[in-house]
Amino acid sequence: MAALPRLFEPMALRGVTLKNRIVVAPMCQYSAVDGHATEWHLAHHGRFALGGVGLTILEATGVTAAGRITPGCLGIYDDGHVEGLSRIVDLYHAHGSAAGIQLGHAGRKASTRRPWDGAGPLDPDGREPPWPTLAPSALPAVEGWHTPKALTKAEIAEIVDAFALAAKRADRAGFDVIEIHGAHGYLAHTFMSPLSNTRTDEYGGSLANRMRFPLEVVEAIAAVWPQDKPLFYRASVTDNAEGGLTVEDTVALARELKARRVDVIDCSSGGIAGSVSLQMVLPKPGFQVPLAEAVREGAGIATMAVGMITEPELAEEILQSDKADLIAIAREFLSDGAWPYRAAEALGHPDPFAVLPQQYAFYLRRRAQSAKS
Numbered sequence: 001m002a003a004l005p006r007l008f009e010p011m012a013l014r015g016v017t018l019k020n021r022i023v024v025a026p027m028c029q030y031s032a033v034d035g036h037a038t039e040w041h042l043a044h045h046g047r048f049a050l051g052g053v054g055l056t057i058l059e060a061t062g063v064t065a066a067g068r069i070t071p072g073c074l075g076i077y078d079d080g081h082v083e084g085l086s087r088i089v090d091l092y093h094a095h096g097s098a099a100g101i102q103l104g105h106a107g108r109k110a111s112t113r114r115p116w117d118g119a120g121p122l123d124p125d126g127r128e129p130p131w132p133t134l135a136p137s138a139l140p141a142v143e144g145w146h147t148p149k150a151l152t153k154a155e156i157a158e159i160v161d162a163f164a165l166a167a168k169r170a171d172r173a174g175f176d177v178i179e180i181h182g183a184h185g186y187l188a189h190t191f192m193s194p195l196s197n198t199r200t201d202e203y204g205g206s207l208a209n210r211m212r213f214p215l216e217v218v219e220a221i222a223a224v225w226p227q228d229k230p231l232f233y234r235a236s237v238t239d240n241a242e243g244g245l246t247v248e249d250t251v252a253l254a255r256e257l258k259a260r261r262v263d264v265i266d267c268s269s270g271g272i273a274g275s276v277s278l279q280m281v282l283p284k285p286g287f288q289v290p291l292a293e294a295v296r297e298g299a300g301i302a303t304m305a306v307g308m309i310t311e312p313e314l315a316e317e318i319l320q321s322d323k324a325d326l327i328a329i330a331r332e333f334l335s336d337g338a339w340p341y342r343a344a345e346a347l348g349h350p351d352p353f354a355v356l357p358q359q360y361a362f363y364l365r366r367r368a369q370s371a372k373s
C-alpha cells in the first residue's frame with residue numbers, strides 16, 4: 001500500500017482533529033442580506049464539504065455592522081445571525097470536515113462596494129448608502145476613499161467587546177475554529193502598521209503599543225472561546241512597503257499570540273494601502289510560503305501557507321519541507337470544489353476515492369476498477 005501523502009495526514013489542534021491539511025481560505029461572497037447567510041452560502045459551501053476539505057474558514061464576518069467590508073458581507077453582530085451560520089457549519093460536520101469563521105472588522109476599508117460593482121467606497125447617492133468608518137488614525141486607505149474617524153479608547157474597548165460577543169455566537173453556531181482577521185489593511189492590521197497608525201497614546205508608536213489592539217482582541221476571545229477549540233490569526237506578515245510592517249515585527253507578534261493561546265498563524269501579506277484585492281495580484285506560485293516558514297521558525301508556532309498554491313505537488317512539498325503545517329487555497333477552489341480529490345489522485349493516495357462521500361466514491365471506484373480489468 002502506498003504511503004499517505006502528508007497533505008492527507010490528519011492534524012490535531014486542541015480537541016479538533018482535521019481529517020487532512022487542506023483548508024479553504026476565507027473568501028468574501030458579498031451575498032449576505034443584512035449580515036445574514038443566504039442560499040448562496042449553502043450552495044457555495046456544499047461544494048467544499050462534498051469535496052473533502054479538512055477545514056473551511058468562512059469569509060470575513062463583521063463583528064459589528066460598521067465593520068463589514070461591503071453591505072453584502074456576512075455579519076455576526078446579532079443573535080439572529082447564528083442560525084444561518086449554523087446551517088453552514090452543519091453541512092461541513094455532516095461530511096467530516098471542520099468549519100471555521102473569520103471574525104473581522106474592516107476599519108477604514110469598510111463601507112465599500114462589491115468588487116463586481118467596481119470596489120471603492122460606497123457612493124453617497126447610491127442605492128446602498130455609505131456609513132462612517134473607523135481606524136486608529138484619520139488616514140484614508142487610498143486617496144479619495146472615506147477618511148475614517150480616529151477611534152477613542154472607549155470605542156476601541158467597544159470593538160474588543162464586540163469580538164468577544166461574536167466569538168460566543170460563533171461557538172453557539174457550532175464553529176470549530178475562529179480565525180481573527182489581522183491582515184489586508186483591515187482594522188487590526190491598521191493598528192499594527194506604522195503606515196496607518198500614527199497614534200501617540202498607548203495604541204501607537206512602539207511595536208508593543210501597535211500590538212496592543214490585536215492582543216486585546218485575542219485575550220477577549222480567548223476568555224470566552226472553549227479551551228478545546230483552536231484559534232487562528234491571519235496576519236499580513238509584511239506590508240511590502242518602506243516604513244511598513246516587517247517579517248520581524250510579525251514574528252514578534254506571533255510569539256505574543258502564541259503566549260495568548262493562538263494555535264496557528266495564517267500567513268498572508270500586503271493590503272495596507274490600496275484596493276481590497278491588492279494582495280491577490282502577485283503572480284508567483286507559493287509567493288507567500290517564505291513568510292509562513294519565517295513565522296514558523298521564528299515564533300515556534302504552526303503556520304498555514306496561502307497564496308497561489310494551486311498544484312498538489314507544491315502543496316505536498318511545502319508540508320514535506322516543514323515550511324508550513326496547513327495549506328490554504330482560495331481561488332483554485334472556485335473552479336474545483338473537489339480539489340482534495342484531484343490532489344489525492346495526483347499524489348498517489350492509496351484510495352483517492354475515499355476523499356469523496358460514499359455517494360460519489362462508490363461509482364468512481366467501480367468505474368476505475370472496471371477500466372483496469
Ligand SMILES: Cc1cc2nc3c(=O)[nH]c(=O)nc-3n(C[C@H](O)[C@H](O)[C@H](O)COP(=O)(O)O)c2cc1C
Nearest residue numbers: 025026027028059060280306307308309329330331
Ligand atoms: C473572492 C475572494 C474573497 C476573499 N475574501 C477574503 C476574506 O474574506 N478574508 C481574507 O482574509 N482573505 C480573503 N481573500 C484572500 C484569500 O483568502 C487568499 O489569501 C488569496 O486569494 C490568495 O490565495 P489564492 O491564490 O489561493 O486565491 C479573498 C480572495 C478571493 C479570491
